[in-house]
Amino acid sequence: MASSRPRTSQVLPETESQQATAGRREVSASALAVLAVVAVFAYTVDRVSKILVVENLTLGAPVDVIGQLLQFRYVENPGAAFSLGSGSTWIFAIIAAVVTIFIVIFARRIRSTGWAVLFGMLLGGNLGNLTDRLIRPPGFGIGHVVDFLQVYGFPAIFNVADIAIVSSMGLFILLTIRGVGLDGKRSSKTAEPQEPATLDSRATGTPAPTDQA
Incomplete structure (x- = not known):
């Protein structure tokens, strides 16, 4: 008669590589969530502000917000950010579409x-400026972008989308200077100093001398 033994299920411990993979997925999901929230917020504020400007302001008429230091002046921009590159709207529309696809894939x-x-x-x-180029007059891909923010002494009129884009460039410079990679780790540019005896022994192929009592 065969003896019956209780079967016990063995749970194998996770290896370091499995734990690291799970950690990377968790961190990646968190970073993607931050990216999505920031993108939606910037896009929403830009769209709402442009709708309010178009519905309530007269084209070209200045409205003082903080005296002449900050004014609302509704203009339609056929160019890029800060009213640059007028007359090449379709080129900027293509560039914006390519940048959007790149970010989605790279995220x-x-x-x-x-x-x-x-x-x-x-x-x-x-996406905020690309939406204007796709849906606003005079046509698809060549629509004029709504700009309305004018700061005293600054030559161009801009919008919330322009602020978001320029802020991202400033953050890029800051992260690059600090050496922060996409994984959040800082790159170490200085190697740990080695003892002269160790360096000499490597160069000559002989063991380093030791003190004898």
Whole structure:
């Protein structure tokens, strides 16, 4: 008669690689969430502000907000950010579409909160101006972008999308200077110093001398 033994299920411990993979997925999901929230916020504020400007302001008429330091002046811009490159609207529309696709594909590599905020601002601002170029007169792909923010002494009139795009560029410079990678880790540019005896022994192929009592 065979003896019956209780079967016990053995749970194998996770290896370091499995734990690291799970950690990367969790961090990546968190970074993607930050990117999405920032992009939606920037896009929404830009769209709502433009709708309010078009419905309530007269084209070209200035409205003082903080005296002449900050004014609302509704203009229609056929060019790029800050009213640059007028007459090449369709080129900027294509560039904006390519940038949007690049960010969506590239986003899965981001594991840093700082980089997630950067790409979120860039995506939201890019989509804000791209929407104008696609749906506003005079036609699809050549629509004029709504600009309305004018700061005293600044030569161009801009919008919320432009602010988001320029802010992302500033954050890019900051993260690059600090050496923060897409994974959130800082790159170490200085190697640890080695002892002269160790370096000499490597060069000559002989063991380093030791003190004898």
